Amino acid sequence: MKLDELRKIRERAxxxxxxxxxxxxxxxxxxxxxxGIAAGARQTLRAILDEVAxxxxxxxxxTQTGEKGLAAQEPIVxxxxxxxxxxxxxxxxxxxxxIVTEHVVNGRPLSERVVEVREVRDDQPAH
Amino acid sequence: MIEDLxxxxxxxxxxxLRAGARHVSISLSRCGDSFLIxxxxxxxxxxxxxxxxxxxxxxxxxxxxxxxxxxxxxxxTAEETGGSWAVEPRPEGGTRVRARLGWDxxxxxxLGDLAGTLVPLIATSPGVEFTVELSDDRGTWRLCTGEIRxxxxxxxxxxxxxxxxxxxxxxxxxxxxxxKEDR
Numbered sequence: 001m002k003l004d005e006l007r008k009i010r011e012r013a014x015x016x017x018x019x020x021x022x023x024x025x026x027x028x029x030x031x032x033x034x035x036g037i038a039a040g041a042r043q044t045l046r047a048i049l050d051e052v053a054x055x056x057x058x059x060x061x062x063t064q065t066g067e068k069g070l071a072a073q074e075p076i077v078x079x080x081x082x083x084x085x086x087x088x089x090x091x092x093x094x095x096x097x098x099i100v101t102e103h104v105v106n107g108r109p110l111s112e113r114v115v116e117v118r119e120v121r122d123d124q125p126a127h
Numbered sequence: 128m129i130e131d132l133x134x135x136x137x138x139x140x141x142x143x144l145r146a147g148a149r150h151v152s153i154s155l156s157r158c159g160d161s162f163l164i165x166x167x168x169x170x171x172x173x174x175x176x177x178x179x180x181x182x183x184x185x186x187x188x189x190x191x192x193x194x195x196x197x198x199x200x201x202x203x204t205a206e207e208t209g210g211s212w213a214v215e216p217r218p219e220g221g222t223r224v225r226a227r228l229g230w231d232x233x234x235x236x237x238l239g240d241l242a243g244t245l246v247p248l249i250a251t252s253p254g255v256e257f258t259v260e261l262s263d264d265r266g267t268w269r270l271c272t273g274e275i276r277x278x279x280x281x282x283x284x285x286x287x288x289x290x291x292x293x294x295x296x297x298x299x300x301x302x303x304x305x306x307k308e309d310r
Contacts, residue, residue, distance in 0.1 A: 003274065003275075003278060005292060006275060006278040006279050006289070006292065007278055009279065009282070009286070009288045009289060009292065010278060010279045010280055010282050012288070013279070013282040013286050013288065013289075014280070014281075014282065030251070032137065032141050032248065033141055033145075034138050034141070034197040037134050037137050037138055037141070038134070042133075042134070042137060042240075042243070042244050042247070045247045045248075045251065046243060046247050049247055049250070049251075049285060049290060052285075053287030053290065061283075061285075062251055062285055063251045063252070063253065064247075064248065064251040064252065066141055066144065066145040
């Protein structure tokens with residue numbers, strides 16, 4: 001491992017950031033509790049990170065969280081946008097990639113495997 | 128359900144994150160036939176009266192969850208492979224979980240994709256510092272996210288090039304200490 005490589009990565013990434021700018025637009029949260037992991041949440045999280053990286057989506061933040069009390073529907077993925085939070089269930093690797101391409105990139109939320117859609121009021125930020 | 132050791136490890140790390148840990152230390156050590164998994168954190172800790180119940184599969188502190196299978200399954204795996212386990216409070220706060228497994232035991236689950244499991248978990252936990260220590264009879268390999276963050280500044284660990292760097296680094300570390308599947 002060469003830690004010096006990180007300096008080069010930083011220089012490149014900061015140059016890209018200066019060019020693009022702007023705050024994050026969407027946050028994607030993957031449930032990584034025991035039942036989520038057992039249901040395949042690792043592959044789901046990896047697929048989302050991979051798809052976001054491959055499409056160079058610099059305004060998308062990916063994070064993870066613990067159990068959501070929705071064990072039967074794991075893996076759970078939440079898409080947080082300024083006006084709503086969409087919660088998808090049973091998100092396998094292929095569906096995770098569709099969430100990124102169709103919902104996040106094309107702005108068309110999927111109608112399948114939706115557990116809940118929460119509207120977010122102005123005084124209740126989604127992020 | 129939990130098929131490999133990487134999944135067990137991810138579950139332990141998730142417990143630490145849920146306890147509000149700001150620093151999580153992960154240690155994997157292979158010494159002869161013994162394989163030691165240790166995760167310690169500076170999270171909220173487990174009150175003494177509850178410590179004895181953490182390996183009860185019908186006990187959980189998670190809201191909305193009726194069972195807490197993660198630790199009981201790890202305990203079962205440790206015992207089935209002739210090993211031992213301990214869940215204890217750290218004197219400075221937080222919790223330490225240790226499981227010793229028999230590496231050559233036929234019931235030991237496979238190692239699984241350690242780098243592919245740990246790196247996404249580490250990278251998507253902003254504000255939490257991780258130390259990963261891998262060791263064997265010959266030496267120790269160490270990775271600290273604090274050192275990495277110092278070098279990358281405001282660039283997130285989820286940046287694609289940083290993710291690749293972390294996965295490669297962890298795989299190099301596993302090779303360096305001979306931590307690989309050999310059956």
